[in-house]
Amino acid sequence: MDFLRPADWSEALEAKAKHPEATPIAGGTDLMVELNFDHRRPEILLDLSRVEQLRQWSRLPEAQGGVLRLGAGVPYSRLIDEVGAALPGLAMAARTVGSPQIRNRGTLGGNLVSASPAGDGHPPLIASGxxxxxxxxxxSRTVPVAEFFTGVKKTVLAEDELVAAIRVPEATGPQQFSKIGTRNAMVIAVCTFAVALHPRRETVGTGIGSAAPTPxxxxxxxxxxxxxxxxxxQWRRPTPLPESVVDRFAELVVNATAPIxxxxxxxxxxxHALGVLARRTLGWAWEEYRNSAETAGRQGCA
Amino acid sequence: MSPRSSSTAPTANHAHTRERGAPMSNTHTTPTHRPQHLDEEIAGGVGESPLRPDGSLKVRGDFAYASDLWAENMLWGATLRSPHPSARIRSIDVGPALRMDGVRAVLTAEDVPGRNLYGLKDLDQPVLAEDVVRYRGEAVALVAADHPETARRALDLVEVDYEVLEPVLDAERAAHDDSLPRVHPGGNTVRYQPIVKGDPDAEADVVVSGTYTVGMQDQAFLGPEAGLAVPAEDGGVELYLATQDLHTDRKQTAAALGLDPEQVRMTMSGVGGAFGGREDLSVQVHVCMLALHTGRPVKMVYNREESFFGHVHRHPATMYYEHGATRDGDLVFVRARLYFDGGAYASKTPVVVGNGTTLGVGPYSVPNVRIEGWGMYTNNPPCGAMRGLGAVQPAFAYESQMDRLAEELGMDPVRLRIRNAISRGDSTPSGQVLDYPAPVAELLRRVRELPLPRESTAESTNPDIRDLPGGASNTTHGEGVVRGVGYGVCIKNICYAEGADDFSTARVRLQVVAGEPIAMVHTAAAEVGQGLVTVQQQIARTELGVERVNIHPNDTSVGPAGSSSASRQTYVTGGAVQAACRAVREQVLERVAQRCGDPVERLSLSGGKVVSETSGVLADLAEVLGSEVVEATREYHHRETFPLDEQGHSERAQVQHAFSAHRAVVDVDTELGLVKVVQLDCSQDVGKAVNPDAVVGQIQGGSAQGLGLAVMEEIQVDGGRIRNPSFTDYLIPTILDMPPMNVDVIERGDPNAPYGVRGVGEPPTISSTPAIVAAIRAATGKALEHVPVGPEHIVE
Incomplete structure (x- = not known):
């Protein structure tokens, strides 16, 4: 097995162009397991850990509407610590990934490229657009996250392409993420659900994980x-949501799934669980929105 | 650890075709990474809690386990396993594998030098499959290669032609349906045992019944199976390994290798947990075969996936129970049928049936009993020893029944248990009178009085989600969360039973080194994490009145200690160390008695001095010993037990019984079926706590294993195949699943046992599971007749 270690991003792209069969490795938390089980035997490993650009994140200029650009190599632990306030849904998901050690190693880019139906990072990214x-x-090109996955462990990536970054619009409203596992930590999702309220655009985002071949x-x-x-x-004058609305929302979430x-x-x-999660997360998000609207209203009057 | 450097030259001959028995050209090889001596000083005698010498090494990650063994010039072994639960082997072609670069040997059943059969109770398991395979994962061929990856890949090149056969998969059906294929020529029943007491057809005012099932649990020890075999000049072999019982391994290994037991010398290497899973052979014969065949040191180590196929599991069980009682709550009868799925080979199935039936009514006094137990062969994964052997399954059933009965009677479940609790002087269903304390009622009262946790976090206005079911997964902020409390109590026999003489041997040597008296304790008893090394040091320190006690590495150059199982080592090896120490002490004191005229009975050893009751300190022990070495070897035999007759009667089937009671407090998200065990408390009688901290550690660890069985641990078997052979999908409790415990240890000494000890390790594994399930029932109102309880059992 050959082991390539590009020093920067352009070297990495050149290496991938020259060796399209090379398998990229970042945190290695998925790939090393597959290698150890001998499920995969890549001819070439393309180690991205020296590519500094991948480990950086930044805010794009305001003109582009408050978007965070997260380098593909940013690990979960930094997502929680450094961008948790701007991307609360993603941070909640990151907290549920593996153990502290895995969160230190595993990267968001790796989570996307592995394209597991159970990838914890995917639903909040989809909900955020x-x-x-x-x-x-x-x-180079940009692909909406929801279109990035084409099947179980399959993505739109061409053989010479690498993921540079993920562009995530900053939260402008409440976000929630819930994950069902049969243990209270260190567990692969039975199913996950993410919801994001976008008051400025007056839209709602959702993401479902582990209930279909792709998130x-x-x-x-x-x-x-x-x-x-x-x-x-309701966006301007929020009141408690009628039970019927919450139920219908949950029903439509369930209808969107194809679990096995x-x-x-x-x-x-x-x-069953996704219906419960849809109801609960919407309830929490909406309550938070109402409270913040109330606070904003009081401040406006003062 | 400080690795020792090799004292030998590499082997000169790498030929892989050498016939067995051909002269070895290599000189003796010593592993460069080998078991460390745990001779670190500890202070403290019996009843104190000195730190264990391996403790900080293990916490720091510096402890050398058997998987860390290394020898110069060694090869790596790998095992080809059957992909089918039942098949006939038409042919095996090792040629393509043997021709692979770096491969040094490929061996099959034909290459087994001695008896191609082994087994703890019944000789029914081949070292390598001959004409048939009986489970998915059965060893079929072995490879030795220069590199572990080469060995693994060579396995793919071994061509086995299988004729797939219809597997037997249902143990209960196998017990009654003679039309099923026979897994073994003698039929599918490993053991059938009834226990009948009083009038088995008695009637009662109040009757409750239920069918309970227990899933297949794994020992999930963290250190996978590993061993390093080094061929010896005398044609024998040195095997460094992790096991629970060196001598039983040696006996079986020598027979399979066609060697005298003396030619198979075994040394214990770091054991990363056992819990019963290291009682049966795994790598032992295989790695020795490869080493003897190649003339080179060979190492084998399983990865986690292979480990799931490489050791036995806990027997899954289906149990039909019927309890009858008076309106006042006195038990009138218990009737039960227990089916244990032993899988493809017998292993400890006969003992599981014996324990399951004799202990099948629980720690209760019942006048009329009929229990029948079947241990069956099937083509499922083999099942054998695991902590709580044969007592775990019925405890889930009989405790569930006691709760059901309490509900039917409108009675408090703890009161019902206390009312029927067995006590000293009562007899078990097999007719054994308990002639030692049996404080079951006291344990129940005590555990009920332990402090309860504060009210459910779900009630508070701003709960921390980490305290709720689901934890950081953020599935509830209190919605649907209901608290429940449940109790469980159990009985477990200690030491081997039904006529077994599972004795232990200790050699103790006392001598002066650098002016100080030092004791050396040598046994073959396996330290599997339970703290036996420390216990042996404490006993020697107490009996010999010396500060410094070294523990000799466990090996087969001393007599047998028996297995580190059945909660028996502090009892029997503790007894052997005590006896050997007292024999040494006797010799020393006799010398002083002759010199000073005081009778031996009035003399003792204390603080490195010889002390007389009448005249105080007589001499320094160091002075008395001079340059002499005083040594004694003693065996300790527990009191005799006897087999069960056809009605399940025996004057004394078991050596001793131990009891523990648990109270579980759980929060259940009743809409999602997720469980958080909030608190798990235990009262246990340990007879005498030789090392109180270690006792509490055993109770915490056992309770965690019982929690795992209650809510998450199950090997999922479908069509004879394991679906989740990994720690990704076989879940064991993490620190966020295991709650704080109040542990209440009482000491009601057993007059028959050394220091009054009572086995500690198993009971907490047994009573924790029913307590947790009772608490989940209290929160949900669901019947919950299967463990582990999954979310779908609660919401559907």
Whole structure:
């Protein structure tokens, strides 16, 4: 096995162009397991750990609307510590990943490229409307996260492409993330759900994990809720959501899933649990929004 | 540790085709990484809690486990395992594998030099499969290569032609359906045992019944199976390994290798946990075969996945129970049928049936009993020893039944238990009178009085999600969370039973080194993490009145100690060390008695002095010993036990019984089915706490293992295949799953046992599981007749 260690991003892209069969490795928390089990035998490993640019994050100019650009090599622990306030949903998901050691090693870019249906980082990125910056020596492009995954462990990446960064719009409203596991820590998701309220755009984002071959949004649920909120002028004058709205939202979330029975849980349980999570997370997010609106209202009067 | 450098030249001959018995050209090789001496000083005698010498090494990650063994010029072994639960082997072609670069040997059943059969109770398991394979994972061929990866890849090149057969997968059906294929020629029943007492058809005012099932649990020890075999000049072999019982391993290994036991010399290397999973052979014969065949040191170490196939598991069980009682709550009868799935080979299945049936009513006095137990062969993974052997499964059932009965009677479940608790002088269903303290009622009262945790976090306005079910996964902020409290109590026999004489041997040597008297204790008793090394030092220090006690590495150059199982080592090896120390002391004191005229009975050893009851300090021990070495070897045999007859009767089937009681407090997210055990408290009688801190450690660890069985640990077997052979999907409790414990240790000494000790390690594994499930039932109202309880059992 050859081991390539590019010193910077352009070297990395050149190496990938020259050796399209090379398998990139960042934190190694997925890939090393596969190597140890002999499930994969890459001819070439492309080690990205020396590429400084991948480990940086920045705020894009305000003109682009408050977007954080997260280098693909930023580990979960730094997502929690450094961008948790701006991206609360992603930080909540990052806290549920593996153990502290895994969170120190594992990266968001690696989570995307591994493309496990159970990837904890995916649902909040989808709910936030994040985009993946994909680059090769020949070109670069951005792909909406929801379109990045094409199947179990499959992505849109061409063989010469690498993930440079993930662009995530900063939260402008409450975000929530919940994960079901059969242990209170260090567990692979049975299913996950993320919701994000976007008051400025007056839209709702969702993300579902571990309940279909790829992570996905519950688009009908998003549209239903956004329409309900707009119709009742709830964004400006929020009141408690009627039970019927919450139930319908949860029902549409469940309708968006295609779960299976596997060693971690049954399809029936996943369906049930996602309904509960959808109701609860929406409830928490909406309560937070109402409280913040109330606070803002009081400040306005003072 | 400080690795010792090799004192030998590398082997001169690398030929891999050498026939067994051909002269060895290599000189003796010593592993460069080898077991460390745990001779660090500890202070403290019996009843104190000195730090264990391996403790800080293990915490720092410096402890050398068997998987760290290394020898110059060694090869790596790997095992080819059957992909089928049941198949006939038509042919095996090792040629392609043997031709692979770096491969030094490929061995099959034909290469087993001696008897190709082993087993703890029944000789029914081949070292390497001959004509048939009986479970998915059975060893079929071995490879030795220069590199572990080469060995592993060579396995893919061994061509085995299988004729796949219909597997037997249902133990209960196997017990009654003679039309099923026979897993072994003698039929599918390993053991059937009834226990009948009083009128088995008695009737009662109040009757409750239930069917309970227990999933297959894994020992999940952290150090996988490992060993290093080094061929010796005399044609024998030195084996460095992690095991629970050196001498039983040696006996079986020597027979399979066709060697005299003296030619197979075993040295214990760092054991990373055992819990019963190291009683059966794993790498032992395989690695020795490869070493003897190649003439080179060979190391084998399983990875985690292979470990799931490389050792036995806890027997899954299906249990039908019926309890009858008077309206006042006095038990009238217990009737039960217990089916244990032993998998492809017998291993400890006969003992599981014996323990399961004799202990099947629990720690209660019951006038009328009929319990039947079946231990069956199937083509599922083999099951054998695991902590709480055979007592874990019925305890889940009989404690569930006691709760069901209490509900039916409208009675407090603890009161019902106390009312029926067995006590000293009562007899068990097999007719054994308990002639030692049996404080079951006292344990229940005590555990009930332990402080309860504060009210559920879910009630508070701003709960910390880490205290709630789901923890940091943020699944509830209090919604759906209900608290429940439940109790469980159990009985477990200590030491081997039904006529076994599982004695232990200790050699103790006392001499002066650098002006100071030093004792050396030598046994073959396996330190598997329970703290036996410290216990042996404490006993020697107490009996010989010396400060310095060294522990000789465990090996087969001393007599057998038996297995580190059945909660027996402090009892029997503690007894042997005590006896050997007293024999040494006797010799020393006789010398002084002759010199000083005081009778021996009036003399003692204390603080390095010889002390007389009448005239105080007589002499320094160092002075008395001079340059002499005083040594004694003693065996300790526990009191005799006897087999069960056809009605399950025996005057004394078991040596001793131990009891523990748990109270569990849980918060359950009743909408999602997620559980957080908030507190788990235990009262246990340990007879005498030789090392109180270690006793508490055993109770905490055992309780954690019982918690695992209650809410998460299950090897999922489908069609004879394990679906989750990894720690990714076989979940064991983390520190965020295991709650704080109040541990209440009482000491009601057993007059038959050394220092009055009572086995400690197993009971807490047994009573914790039913207590937790009772608490979940209290919170949810669900019947919950299977462990582990999963979220889907609670919400569906």
């Amino acid at each position: 994040a985009e993946v910056e994909v680059e090769s020596a020949r070109a 996905r949004a519950a688009s009908e649920a998003e549209e239903f809720l956004a329409a309900e909120l707009a119709e009742r002028d 029975d596997d060693v971690r849980g049954t399809a029936r349980y996943r369906t």
